Amino acid sequence: MSEGRFPRDTTRQADGILHGAVARLLHRVTGVVIVAFVLVHVVAQAIYHVPALAAIKAGVPPMEELKTLHWIHAVLYFSIVFHTLYGLKLLVLELGAKLDYRNSLWAIVGVSALFGIREIARYAGI
């Protein structure tokens, strides 16, 4: 408790969201998205560039479409930015920085969302 401040109100603990739970869930989901992307990317590159796998390329026509889906780019950019920034936040906290867990979470979500929205806007030609 800092000086000159009343203890916070603990009479409505069960009403709001648990910021830490949201942060942890997002961190985990975005991590899974990034790992899944890397796996798919490696497999796709192998199919494109390894002659022995050329037959598979012909059998998977949606591969070209996947590359141009704006929501996939938006989710991927959001995930990369969120995961990176939240990971950095955990690191700087452990190094001694003082950050409010609520404000920092929403700031990171906001910045990450901007990157995701930018991708959607880019595909929409805005």
Add this chain to the structure above:
Amino acid sequence: MSEIKVTAEIRRFDPSRDEAPRYQRFEVSGMSNMRVLDVIRSIYENEAGDLAYQFACRIGRCGTCAVKVNGVPVLACQERCKPVMRIEPLTPFPVLRDLVVDRTEIEGRYAGLHLAPMREHTHAGQAESIAPQLAEELCHLDSCLACMVCVSGCPAVRERAFDGPAFMLKLRHIAKHPADHGNRLGQAVEGGMLECFGCDVCTQLCPADLSPAQAIREFRRELAFGGEKRS
């Protein structure tokens, strides 16, 4: 003050009689500023005399009445009632009956941590000087209620071999004591300190306005860079 009608579902379970837990629904009317404990007491006094629950101080200082309300661990004497509530005992502790959990293991863990200063020399029998700022900090850390709200809400406790934020906070408290020379960092690591996600759920839930997550971060910093004890 307006009135409110509360629908409370309480988890009932008597291990000596029931095969599995069940939820019993009650309707309680009262003032809108009723606390969850008021609702439980009303149910006990008017509808279910066999309901097991516990409380002591009713002002959020003893930590005895901690329960889960709609999945969130809270102090029943502090939390305002909701129109619809599901009241359950704290997890992951064994249930003795209804809303009462067995604290034997909790007390055992506290005892095992030896939470009195481990001195290098015997106490001189005189008052020891301590910096006012450190004394204030120690007093604040000592305000932990041991209510286990943070342990119940901690995702790392659910998923990993982690004793829980409350124990880490107590260890940090005693580690900061100038007279203590015990290996508190080692105890914290042994208790699973490194398993903490750093998500600050414990900080948000703590009824005493403490931050066990910050205590864990301080331990981790000490583990990485070493630390000097203030006096």
